[in-house]
Amino acid sequence: MKLVTAIVHNEDASTLVDALLEKEFRATRFNSSGGFLKQGNATIVLGVEDDQVEDVLGIISANCHSRKQFVNPMPPIMEPGEFYMPYPVEVEVGGATVFVQPIERFERL
Ligand code: 2BA
Secondary structure: OEEEEEEEEHHHHHHHHHHHHHOOOOOEEEEEEOOOOOOEEEEEEEEEOHHHHHHHHHHHHHHOOOEEEEEOOOOOOOOOOOOOOOOOEEEEEOOEEEEEEEOOOOOOO
């Protein structure tokens, strides 16, 4: 058995969970936020059999889309009289960041 953890854009999370449920995969959604952009994203975790991992990755890939976002870089420390014009920096976020980990034991009690 494997634990699949997918960090996805907030806007894709509901569609992804619905698509997983439609194929009878049980999933849990956490609200999370990215360390770099400090914006809300969603973390979806699901336990699946080894032979279902590729199906799950396919569903994640079909429902999560990459987006370009802009970040304002931290301004440098300025000396008096110096001038700094901040330019937003473009970063590409997602589709999805996915981790697949082995599960030693799974119980539903
Ligand atoms: P954030 O940390 O907010 O990162 C958002 C996007 O900013 C990243 O997209 C990447 O394009 C860029 N980025 C992140 N750190 C950077 C850095 N040090 N320098 C330049 N650009 C940087 P993604 O790579 O698609 O990541 C989307 C979200 O997935 C991340 O949000 C974070 O919440 C999570 N994530 C990504 N890699 C991870 C990892 N190795 N471990 C844990 N979480 C991860």
